[in-house]
Structure formats: C-alpha cells, structure tokens
Amino acid sequence: MTTLDTAPVAAPAAAPARAVRVWRTLRSSRAAVIGLSVVAVHVLIALLAPLLTTYDPIANSADEALLGPSRQHWAGTDQYGRDVLARVLYGGRYALGVSVTATLLTVALGTVIGCAAALRGGRFDDVLGRILDAVLSVPAILTLLVVVTALGTGPSVIVLAIAVVYVPQVVRVVRGAALAVVPQDYVTAARARGEGTWAILRREILPNITDVVCVEFAMRASWVVLLISSLSFLGFGADPPTPDWGLMVAENRTAITVVPMASLAPIIALATLVVGLNLAADGLSKAWGVDRIREGS
Amino acid sequence: MTPIVSVNSLSVAYRSGGRDVPVVHEVTLEVAKGRTLALVGESGSGKSTVAATLLGHLRHGSRITGGSVHIKGSDVFALPARELRRLRGGMVAMVAQNAGHALTPSMRIGRQIAEAGGDIPVTDLLEQVRLPRPAELARRYPHELSGGQQQRVAIAMAIAARPDVLVLDEPTTGLDVVTQRGVLDLISGLRDELGLAAVLVSHDLGVVAHLADEVTVLRSGRIVESAPTRTLFATPQDPYTRKLLASVPRLDDAGLALVGEAGEREVRPRAQVPANAPVAVSARDVTVDYGSSRAVHGVSFDVRRGEVLALVGESGSGKSTLAWTLAGLRTPSGGTLIHESGDLARPAERRPLSLRCRVQLVFQNADTSLNPRRSVGDAVRRPLQLFGTVTSPAEAAGRARKLISDVRLDPALADRLPAQLSGGQRQRIGIARALAGEPDVLIADEITTALDVSVQAEVLRLLDDLRRERDLACLFISHDLAVVRGIADRVAVLRHGVVVEEGPTEAVFASPGHPYTRQLMAAALEPDPDALPPGDDVTGWADAAEPDDLWTNHGNGHRVRRWRPALLEGNP
Numbered sequence: 001m002t003t004l005d006t007a008p009v010a011a012p013a014a015a016p017a018r019a020v021r022v023w024r025t026l027r028s029s030r031a032a033v034i035g036l037s038v039v040a041v042h043v044l045i046a047l048l049a050p051l052l053t054t055y056d057p058i059a060n061s062a063d064e065a066l067l068g069p070s071r072q073h074w075a076g077t078d079q080y081g082r083d084v085l086a087r088v089l090y091g092g093r094y095a096l097g098v099s100v101t102a103t104l105l106t107v108a109l110g111t112v113i114g115c116a117a118a119l120r121g122g123r124f125d126d127v128l129g130r131i132l133d134a135v136l137s138v139p140a141i142l143t144l145l146v147v148v149t150a151l152g153t154g155p156s157v158i159v160l161a162i163a164v165v166y167v168p169q170v171v172r173v174v175r176g177a178a179l180a181v182v183p184q185d186y187v188t189a190a191r192a193r194g195e196g197t198w199a200i201l202r203r204e205i206l207p208n209i210t211d212v213v214c215v216e217f218a219m220r221a222s223w224v225v226l227l228i229s230s231l232s233f234l235g236f237g238a239d240p241p242t243p244d245w246g247l248m249v250a251e252n253r254t255a256i257t258v259v260p261m262a263s264l265a266p267i268i269a270l271a272t273l274v275v276g277l278n279l280a281a282d283g284l285s286k287a288w289g290v291d292r293i294r295e296g297s
Numbered sequence: 298m299t300p301i302v303s304v305n306s307l308s309v310a311y312r313s314g315g316r317d318v319p320v321v322h323e324v325t326l327e328v329a330k331g332r333t334l335a336l337v338g339e340s341g342s343g344k345s346t347v348a349a350t351l352l353g354h355l356r357h358g359s360r361i362t363g364g365s366v367h368i369k370g371s372d373v374f375a376l377p378a379r380e381l382r383r384l385r386g387g388m389v390a391m392v393a394q395n396a397g398h399a400l401t402p403s404m405r406i407g408r409q410i411a412e413a414g415g416d417i418p419v420t421d422l423l424e425q426v427r428l429p430r431p432a433e434l435a436r437r438y439p440h441e442l443s444g445g446q447q448q449r450v451a452i453a454m455a456i457a458a459r460p461d462v463l464v465l466d467e468p469t470t471g472l473d474v475v476t477q478r479g480v481l482d483l484i485s486g487l488r489d490e491l492g493l494a495a496v497l498v499s500h501d502l503g504v505v506a507h508l509a510d511e512v513t514v515l516r517s518g519r520i521v522e523s524a525p526t527r528t529l530f531a532t533p534q535d536p537y538t539r540k541l542l543a544s545v546p547r548l549d550d551a552g553l554a555l556v557g558e559a560g561e562r563e564v565r566p567r568a569q570v571p572a573n574a575p576v577a578v579s580a581r582d583v584t585v586d587y588g589s590s591r592a593v594h595g596v597s598f599d600v601r602r603g604e605v606l607a608l609v610g611e612s613g614s615g616k617s618t619l620a621w622t623l624a625g626l627r628t629p630s631g632g633t634l635i636h637e638s639g640d641l642a643r644p645a646e647r648r649p650l651s652l653r654c655r656v657q658l659v660f661q662n663a664d665t666s667l668n669p670r671r672s673v674g675d676a677v678r679r680p681l682q683l684f685g686t687v688t689s690p691a692e693a694a695g696r697a698r699k700l701i702s703d704v705r706l707d708p709a710l711a712d713r714l715p716a717q718l719s720g721g722q723r724q725r726i727g728i729a730r731a732l733a734g735e736p737d738v739l740i741a742d743e744i745t746t747a748l749d750v751s752v753q754a755e756v757l758r759l760l761d762d763l764r765r766e767r768d769l770a771c772l773f774i775s776h777d778l779a780v781v782r783g784i785a786d787r788v789a790v791l792r793h794g795v796v797v798e799e800g801p802t803e804a805v806f807a808s809p810g811h812p813y814t815r816q817l818m819a820a821a822l823e824p825d826p827d828a829l830p831p832g833d834d835v836t837g838w839a840d841a842a843e844p845d846d847l848w849t850n851h852g853n854g855h856r857v858r859r860w861r862p863a864l865l866e867g868n869p
Contacts, residue, residue: 136648184666185662186667188626189666192625192645193645193680194646196646208670
C-alpha cells in the first residue's frame with residue numbers, strides 16, 4: 001500500500017516541474033524575454049488606457065486642432081483636436097484585439113487542417129495541397145481587398161479575410177511538423193486501438209508539435225498586426241473615428257510637417273509591437289530548439 | 298611485441314547541470330598487431346566512448362579527466378589538428394553501426410570510397426570486400442544497395458587508406474543473421490589478410506565469441522573483467538560477466554533460462570499447452586499486398602490459447618506484415634483471418650470494440666511506441682477508457698497501477714514520462730498497455746530486439762509468465778532463433794512471405810527439414826568460441842511445391858515445404 005500512497009504526491013509535483021522547465025527554457029533566451037515583455041507592456045497599456053489618459057480618443061475639439069507637444073498634450077493633437085497620445089493608447093485595443101482574434105483563428109484552423117492532412121494523407125492530402133497552392137498563388141493584399149470589398153468592412157470581416165490569407169501558410173508549416181510525428185509507433189498504436197482521427201490528433205500529435213504551433217502563433221501575430229494596419233491605412237480596415245494606428249497614419253500624413261508626432265507616435269507604437277512579437281517568435285523557436293536537443297541527448 | 302593501441306587508465310566525464318558525470322573510469326587496455334579486442338557491455342557502459350577515443354573523438358561536452366590513449370606510440374589527444382586528421386583514416390579507421398546513415402545518400406559509391414583516401418583503386422577495394430561486379434557497383438547510390446552491401450562498402454572505405462587499427466562499433470547490429478554471418482566472416486578474413494589490430498564494440502556475445510581474441514567487459518564505465526576470449530567464456534570470474542553470459546539464450550535450451558544474480562542458470566521447462574486448448578486465431582491462406590508486390594503469400598496457421606507461436610524469418614520475409622495485419626493495421630487481400638469472436642480481416646477501426654480489445658500488439662521499439670509528452674500511466678489508462686473496461690477516472694488509475702505492477706514494475710512509475718524510464722521499463726509499459734484491453738491474443742513484434750541481453754531475458758520471462766497467468770495466445774515475431782527456442786511452443790519459418798517449415802519447436806530445432814531453416818540455424822552465433830556451425834553446408838535448392846502437394850509431413854504437426862536440390866536441375 002505504501003507505493004500507492006506515495007504516487008498522488010508525485011503527481012502534483014510533476015506539473016510545477018514542467019512549468020519550471022518551460023520557464024527556465026524561456027529565460028535562457030534573452031530575445032524571447034525581451035520580446036514577450038514588450039508585448040506584455042503593449043497589452044497592459046491597451047487594457048489600462050482609460051486609467052493612463054483622461055482624454056476621450058474620439059471627441060473632436062476644433063479649437064485645439066494641430067497643437068504641438070505640450071504639457072497638456074504630450075504628443076500634441078491632430079487636425080480634429082483629438083489628443084494623439086490618447087488615440088495611440090486606445091489604438092492598441094483595436095490592433096491587439098483584432099490581430100489576436102485573427103491569429104488565434106488562423107493558427108487554430110491551420111493546425112487542425114494541417115494535422116488532419118498529415119494524418120489522413122492520401123487523396124485528402126493531395127486535393128487539399130493543390131487548393132492551398134491555388135490560394136497561395138494569389139497575392140495576399142489582393143485577396144484581402146477582394147474579401148473586404150465584397151463583404152464590407154468591420155472587425156469580423158477583417159478576421160475572416162486574414163484567415164483566408166494566412167491559413168494556407170499555417171497548414172503548410174504544421175503539416176510538415178505533424179508529418180514527422182505521424183509515422184511514430186505511438187500513433188500507430190493509437191490506430192491499432194481504433195482511435196478516431198480527432199482523438200489521435202488531440203492526444204498523440206498536438207502535444208508533440210506545441211512548440212511549432214506556439215512559434216507559428218507569435219510569428220503570424222506580427223504579420224497580422226502589420227497587415228491589419230496596412231488595411232486601415234488603405235481605408236479598408238477600421239472606420240473613422242475609431243482610434244487605430246494605421247488609420248491615424250493615413251489621416252495625419254498630410255499634416256506631417258505641421259504635427260510630425262501625430263504620424264510618428266502610431267508608427268512607433270506599431271513598430272515596437274511588431275519587433276516585440278518578432279523577438280518573441282525568434283527567441284521561442286531558438287529556446288525550444290535547444291530544449292529539443294537537450295531532451296534528445 | 299609492442300601494442301599498437303594502448304589506453305592507460307583513461308577516464309572520461311561529461312558536464313551536466315554544472316557537475317562532472319564520469320562515463321569512463323580508469324580503463325586500461327592494449328591491442329597488438331593482428332589481434333582483436335572486444336569491448337563488451339550493456340548500453341551506457343561507456344564501450345562506444347572508449348572506442349571513439351581511439352580516433353581522438355569525444356562527444357560534445359565530454360572531456361578526458363585522466364589517463365591517455367596512445368596509437369603507435371603517439372598520444373592521440375596531444376596531437377595537433379593536422380596530425381589528428383592523418384591519424385583518422387590513415388592509421389585508425391572506424392566502421393559505424395548503421396552504414397545506411399554513414400554513407401552520403403547523394404554520392405555514388407565509387408566517389409565516396411575514393412574520398413576516403415589511399416592509393417588502391419576503388420574496384421580493387423570493392424572486390425576485397427567481396428562485392429560482386431565492383432565496376433558496376435561503384436556507379437550506384439547507397440540506397441540501391443542492401444543493408445549488408447552498405448556495410449561492406451563502409452568496410453571498404455575504412456580499409457581504403459590501409460590503416461593499422463580498425464574500430465568496429467556494433468558492425469552487424471541491425472543486420473539479418475545470414476547477412477551478419479557474411480559480414481563477420483569478411484571482417485575476420487580482412488583482419489588476417491591485412492594484419493589489422495581491431496577493436497570490436499558489441500553487446501552481442503555471439504559476435505564477440507566468433508571474432509575476438511580478447512574480451513574486456515565494461516559496466517558503468519569500469520572494467521569488470523578482462524581475459525582471453527576462450528578463458529572468459531569458459532571460466533568467467535566476475536558475477537556480472539557470469540550473469541551476462543548466462544542471460545544469452547542458447548539454441549540448445551529446452552525452455553526459458555532463468556538467470557540468478559550470480560549467473561546461475563536454470564532452464565524452466567515450457568508450459569504444457571493442454572491438448573484441448575481452444576484456437577484463438579486461425580489464419581487460412583492469408584495474402585497481403587503492398588501495391589503490386591505481395592508481402593505475404595498464402596500463409597496459414599492456428600494459435601491456441603496459452604500457446605506461443607513464433608514467426609521466424611529475415612527482414613522482408615513478411616513476418617511483421619503478418620503481425621500488423623492481425624493487429625488491424627493492414628487489410629489482407631485474400632484468405633481468412635478469424636478470431637473466436639469475429640472476423641479479423643478488417644482494419645482496426647472497423648472491428649467491433651469487443652473484438653478490437655482482444656487482439657493487441659506490442660511494438661518492437663518501446664522508445665518510439667510511447668508518446669514522449671504523456672506519462673506512462675496515461676499510456677496505460679487510455680486503452681482502459683477507450684475499451685470501456687472502466688467507468689470512472691479513479692477506477693482507471695487504480696487499474697493502470699495494477700497493470701503496471703502486473704508487468705513487475707513499481708506503480709509509482711505511472712507519473713513518469715517515457716524518457717525517464719530505461720529501455721526495459723518502457724518495453725514493460727508497452728506490454729502493460731497491450732494487456733489493458735484484456736486481450737486473449739498478444740502479438741509481440743520483435744519486442745526484445747532493441748534490448749540489452751540481461752533485460753531481454755527479463756522481458757522474455759515476463760512474457761512467458763503472462764501467457765501462463767492469463768492463458769494468452771501469443772504470436773512471437775523474431776529473427777533470433779535462440780530466443781525463439783526458449784519461449785515458443787511452435788515455430789513457423791517464413792521466407793519471402795511463404796511458410797517453408799512449421800512444427801513443434803523441439804522437432805524443428807532437432808531436425809530442421811528445409812535448407813532455409815538450416816541456413817538460419819547455421820548463421821546463428823552461439824556465445825561459445827568453440828562452437829562449430831551445426832549441420833552440413835547448405836547448397837542450392839529450389840522450391841518444388843505443387844499447388845496440391847505443398848508439404849512433406851514429418852509427423853506430429855512438423856511439416857516442410859517441398860523442395861529439391863538445385864544442383865540436380867539440368868543434369869539428371
């Protein structure tokens with residue numbers, strides 16, 4: 001009976017050990033730590049925007065238009081007299097909200113389809129591969145514009161458009177990673193037990209490609225942020241007067257000589273977020289790569 | 298005569314987690330010209346590490362903590378880079394375990410050999426390793442050769458620059474018995490011809506007995522015993538050596554050998570299968586196709602409850618295909634495959650649950666058959682839940698613990714990940730997982746091939762215990778005749794997807810009727826330096842089975858597929 005008693009104690013001990021290992025792996029890569037901190041700061045600012053500024057990001061104020069940086073308006077005001085800093089702070093909400101949703105959807109769809117393609121193989125894989133090739137051969141921005149013009153603007157349409165553009169690429173990457181797992185004997189064992197495709201995917205394959213999926217998430221996120229801002233800049237994304245970085249650049253670029261901060265501030269915000277996401281993706285992939293070698297030896 | 302190789306109290310350690318972990322501890326050995334020294338030990342004994350130091354190679358993160366390695370009088374680890382390069386290949390050459398991985402896939406054989414240096418023409422080298430039509434072979438790519446041919450090419454590369462020392466790291470592991478015999482004969486021939494000193498790393502005592510003049514037994518990086526081969530095999534001094542030797546299954550054991558801690562050997566007689574035992578699985582004229590090629594060609598057999606039927610053959614004989622078909626991973630293209638509770642001719646996902654859980658497969662390689670990200674307890678619980686034998690997670694956990702202790706493991710291991718277990722423990726978990734469905738048919742696909750010899754003995758004993766306790770019908774797939782001899786009640790010898798001989802183990806081993814069976818037995822290596830290959834030389838033969846007259850019956854279920862000597866063909 002003693003052996004049975006000791007076991008439940010070991011079970012909770014194993015979970016923190018895993019968390020500690022993940023944390024140690026992350027910490028070993030400086031790039032990942034910096035990148036993740038930058039992203040975390042962005043998220044915090046977006047969440048706490050109402051506490052950080054007292055200005056309304058939307059309310060116009062004609063007599064305060066086109067002011068330079070001052071004590072009242074740290075980053076000045078734009079042509080409608082709105083505080084630029086407030087709009088940059090609130091702008092993160094839109095950028096992060098839409099991109100996180102779009103990336104989550106894209107990576108989730110891509111992962112499921114990619115794994116299924118690797119697992120099922122055969123005709124399903126062939127047909128899917130050709131369809132994805134067809135989608136990939138159309139330039140991304142063109143697809144986006146077609147979807148947006150056809151279905152109108154709005155966050156849900158943007159999310160859908162992003163998914164159409166990026167799912168094929170995620171499928172490619174995940175399928176490649178899953179293909180290395182599928183021939184393993186534990187997948188064969190699951191097949192011999194007669195498990196369904198979904199159960200094999202969730203229990204046997206997904207836990208072994210989480211590193212690839214996480215890195216894919218971080219990398220896609222940075223591209224999605226850029227793409228959404230480009231759309232807004234072109235006038236297909238957020239509708240005015242929504243505070244959005246891409247839109248702000250588009251609105252204020254004519255006045256760039258008068259109030260340069262009105263254009264520069266959103267650009268700086270956008271750049272730091274993308275750089276942070278890129279660093280995180282880079283660092284994660286390196287950290288996990290190293291982790292893998294360690295486990296192997 | 299001064300030794301060519303001399304290793305003096307060599308110690309090697311690698312750094313892990315900020316401290317030195319010793320892997321080799323004060324190993325001393327010497328090899329003279331024309332002699333062969335074998336380094337024997339189980340995995341993790343440091344035998345490969347010692348062998349690699351002869352080439353001045355250390356694994357990343359390792360360093361020498363003491364002692365020295367001298368080749369022809371020069372200290373290997375004191376040599377400048379240029380000298381070291383000259384040493385490798387020029388003076389010491391290595392033949393690695395897996396020639397398939399050692400050869401560059403995109404380069405023709407001839408160019409690869411030429412790259413190895415030396416002045417001897419490539420065709421001469423290929424002729425020297427006894428490969429047919431060397432000129433044509435030199436233009437081929439590695440993947441166009443068989444495993445045995447690849448290993449011969451690797452040997453040709455090793456001797457290209459006429460080295461003085463040959464390091465052989467498990468040179469025949471992974472090759473079929475017949476191929477292995479050929480490669481070993483080649484190595485010993487070349488050694489005598491070129492007067493090489495050889496260091497052989499092996500876990501296979503049969504290979505060692507066949508090839509080595511002296512043997513050094515390593516355990517956890519320390520020398521346990523060192524003696525001339527004949528002395529060591531006849532009168533092993535150390536208990537560990539005795540146990541190691543005793544663990545090797547022999548062709549003349551009449552049952553499974555149980556080995557004690559000090560190496561005493563007791564052969565347990567085989568379990569008697571009652572005459573009225575019900576047939577668990579019955580196969581009739583089963584054929585399996587891979588595309589247009591036929592892997593299994595009309596195989597028939599019965600396995601009764603409590604009986605072990607061994608399928609023996611070389612790679613490509615179709616024995617694993619047959620196992621996978623039985624497990625529902627392939628669909629037979631012809632014939633019938635029937636279990637007492639249903640038809641097995643369908644793939645696993647289309648078998649009813651009640652049938653699926655009763656036929657279970659244990660994989661050859663336990664390292665890859667367990668999901669590295671899931672605890673071993675989870676691996677055992679999953680089939681319990683899937684087959685609906687438990688109703689609550691708590692019950693599943695309890696049953697999993699019971700199963701883990703049934704395979705003689707500590708149930709506390711349930712929370713470990715597979716990587717935290719040893720190879721033998723992982724294979725036991727593989728068996729526990731198969732037992733979770735309460736099967737009456739267990740298919741064991743080469744389950745001991747990847748294990749060390751003492752672990753192999755334990756796993757075999759476990760399998761034998763389990764079939765007695767649970768009355769399992771067991772299909773035991775193996776290429777190792779000595780293992781089969783100990784555990785199987787009946788044997789079926791497969792060649793190119795056809796059964797050439799089948800019958801009770803005793804009868805088949807006492808009087809093998811088919812030349813192919815005799816060839817397999819002759820190629821099996823006994824751990825005895827004085828062992829002579831049994832039986833006469835096998836000459837050519839041809840299949841002589843007629844559709845309505847397949848077998849020659851030898852009585853008591855022992856039958857041999859009809860054949861005739863090939864020499865008689867054409868000259869009556």
